[in-house]
Amino acid sequence: MISRRFLGLGALGAVGAALLAGCDKLGFSSAPKASFQGVDLTGAAYARGFSLPDQNGRTRTLEDFKGKVVVVFFGFTQCPDVCPTTLAELAQVKKALGADGDKVQGVFITVDPERDKPELLKAYLESFDPGFVALRGSPEQLKEVAKEFKIYYAKVPGKTPDSYTMDHTAASFLFDPQGRVRVFSRYGAGATALMSDIKALIAGQ
Numbered sequence: 033m034i035s036r037r038f039l040g041l042g043a044l045g046a047v048g049a050a051l052l053a054g055c056d057k058l059g060f061s062s063a064p065k066a067s068f069q070g071v072d073l074t075g076a077a078y079a080r081g082f083s084l085p086d087q088n089g090r091t092r093t094l095e096d097f098k099g100k101v102v103v104v105f106f107g108f109t110q111c112p113d114v115c116p117t118t119l120a121e122l123a124q125v126k127k128a129l130g131a132d133g134d135k136v137q138g139v140f141i142t143v144d145p146e147r148d149k150p151e152l153l154k155a156y157l158e159s160f161d162p163g164f165v166a167l168r169g170s171p172e173q174l175k176e177v178a179k180e181f182k183i184y185y186a187k188v189p190g191k192t193p194d195s196y197t198m199d200h201t202a203a204s205f206l207f208d209p210q211g212r213v214r215v216f217s218r219y220g221a222g223a224t225a226l227m228s229d230i231k232a233l234i235a236g237q
Contacts, residue, residue: 040163049143069225070206070217079104079169079181079205081100084141087154092139092167094211100137101233103217103226106183106200108144109156112217114202115140121223122204125195125230126161128223135209135234138164143185143200145174181205208233 047128066072073079079096082104093100103122107115119140126133140157142148148156153166169177178185183201190196202219206229217228 054077066214066232068229068232069221070215070229073205073213073216076213081179081211082139082141082167083178084169084173084177085157087150087157087168089150092165093205094207097137097139097207098211099209100135101209101230102137102139102211103230104139104141104181104205104207105203106141106143106178106181106185108142108198109148110144110153116160118204118219119157119164121226123161123164124223125227126163128227129230129234132231132234135232139167140164141167141169141174141177143174143178144198145169145171147194190209206207206230206233209236 056170066074076176082094083091087093105115105118105122107118109115112177122136122138126130126138138157138161140153142153148166148168149164150166150168153168157164157166183203185198185200188197188199204219204226205213206215206217208214214233217226217229
């Protein structure tokens with residue numbers, strides 16, 4: 033708001049220029065602040081990263097994807113609706129971005145490492161986009177990364193020991209190309225809102 037007020041004085045010529053210069057020295061930017069469709073997490077002191085094995089056994093961190101907009105989603109392969117919908121929307125957005133789709137990286141972190149074995153995760157992710165990465169940690173590693181991202185997950189017993197399901201936070205975390213968490217995108221917002229936020233981050237907002 034301060035920078036916009038100063039910009040409005042531009043018609044006053046030298047006076048406006050002097051005010052803008054003073055504003056810059058105070059550390060305020062004249063560039064417009066990004067307006068996201070999701071919740072703006074810029075500057076958050078959580079969701080700072082992860083270090084988990086992927087579907088091929090390679091330990092991955094945010095540093096591996098520097099230069100790309102990274103979309104992190106927690107879920108599980110036997111999820112009936114939320115997880116496949118989220119991954120399908122991200123794949124749709126990536127395709128619709130054309131050449132810029134190469135600047136987007138989907139990362140799926142399973143909250144069900146007991147059933148989501150590496151080979152299953154690999155086949156599951158490839159059904160949406162071959163470039164998506166699945167991460168599967170030990171129960172202890174999952175607990176730590178869930179704490180870092182402040183997400184909820186819990187096993188819900190079924191009729192048999194193997195028929196349980198998982199409750200979990202249904203949202204995606206968007207990181208800018210510098211690896212900073214920027215947006216919390218709630219499930220149900222839709223592909224259009226997701227594309228808008230991803231475009232903003234690709235553009236450097």
